Amino acid sequence: MAIVFIRTITVFTLILLSLRIMGKRQLGELELSELVVAVLISDMAALPLQDIGIPMLNGLIPIFTLLACEILISAAAVKSIKFRRFLFGKPSILIQNGCIVQKEMEKNRITLNELSEELRKKSITDISTIKYAFLETDGSLNVLLTSAQTPVTAAMLNIETEEIELPVDVISDGRILSDNLKILKKDENWLNGVLKQYGVSSPKQVYYLTCDSTGKIYFAAKDEKTS
Amino acid sequence: MMKKEIFAIALLIGIFAITLLNVHKIDTLKNELIELLSKSEECVQSGDWDGATEFAEKAMDHWNNANPYTHIFIRHQEIDGMTECFFNLLQEIYKEDSAGVQAAFPKVAMRIENIAHMEHLTIGTVF
Known part of the structure; x- marks a missing residue:
């Protein structure tokens, strides 16, 4: 068991370092340590399930060890900028003032095809309209457009909204969420009144009902088949 | 936030402590079994087959009584292998076959040594 514990920490550290060396492009949406933990936990959990001759503890101990490691790593990352930078790296600017930063592209091993693909996902086809494009530490691409390309807001037009x-x-799939009624400072009498307005007699006939502090209501009745 | 970190550290320390306790427990079991097996072997060497049978059966009973613990911490394949070694040893003792017993004793002892060694933290076992 001590061997499983030590191996878990060793494997965790080695995978962490390996993915760090591989860089941001491998990670997708997860941060580095989260990805490692996700991959390892799924494998570890399967071991005693695949072979019942393996004691259950051989699967549980690595999982708990990984959980504890992940808590400590993420806490250390929050508390120490240096550690965070070491573990997760820092965002890279791939586009600045409409120009592709080729050095960063090469450093992160991002191809032009991949960059174009990510921009298209954000409905951007003209790179000259981009002020900054960041490759984040979780591998995602975030874009800030130039102010001329930024959609107009009410504040810009001095319009009060x-x-x-x-x-x-308030109601989710036929169930009244009483705690949320309290948040809105409403009660079931009010709710019954609302239901009557929408022509339903019971919360069970309601698929989704929301209310905000101004009293604006969204109502969706259940389809006949599902009610 | 601090509570989670304390929990995580406590969890790591707790797990490690349990694993070290397990090493100690397996070592204790190994030493007890080897002591009984040594006494059985001495009886065989002095021609006391009844004594040899008694000590060998005590060793096997001691191993079987540890089953609830060993099944939680040791691979079942290893446990089954060890049990089989005990049966082979007893078979040779019942037959009063000196040559067979001479081969069976080291086999059982080696098996229990290997099981205990596998739980120890060494460069060889970790890597």
Whole structure:
């Protein structure tokens, strides 16, 4: 068992370092340590399941060890900028003021095809409209357009607008969320009144109902087949 | 935030402590079994087959009684292999076959040594 513990930490460290060396392009949406933990845990958990001759602890101990390691790594990353930079690296600027930074492209081993693909996913085809494009530490690409290309906002046109309030779920798939009713400072009498307005007699006939602090309601009745 | 880190450190220390306790427990079991097997072997050498049988059966019973623990911490394949070695040893003792017993004793002892060694933290076992 001590061997499993030591091997888990050794393998975790080695995979962490290997993926760090491989760089951001391998990671997709997960941060480095999260990816390692996800990959290892899924494999480790399967071991005692694949072979019942292997004690269950041989699967559980690595999982708990990985969990503890991940907590400590992420806590250390929060507390120390140096450690965070060492572990996760830092974002790279691939495009600046409409120009592709070729040095960063080469450093991160990103091809033009991959860059174009990521920009197309964001509905951007003209690179000259991009102020900054960041390759983040989790491998995702984030883009800031030039101010001329940024969509116009009400503030820019000096137009006063109503503030958006956060809608709160009141009924979800036929179930009343009582805690959320309390947040809205409403009660079931109010809810019954709303249901009557929409022509339903029971919350069970409601698929989704939300309300915000201004009283704006979104209502969706259940389809006949599902109610 | 601090609570989670303390929990994580405590978890790591706890797991490591359990693994070290396991090493100690397996070592203790190994030493007890080898002591009984040594006594059985001495009886064989002095021609006392009844004594040899008694000590060998005690060793096997001691091994079987440790089953609830060993099945949680040791690969079942190893446990089955060890049990089979015990059966072979007892078979040779019942037959009063000196030559067979001479081969069977080291086999059982080596098996239990290997099981205990596999749990130890050494360069060889880790890598």
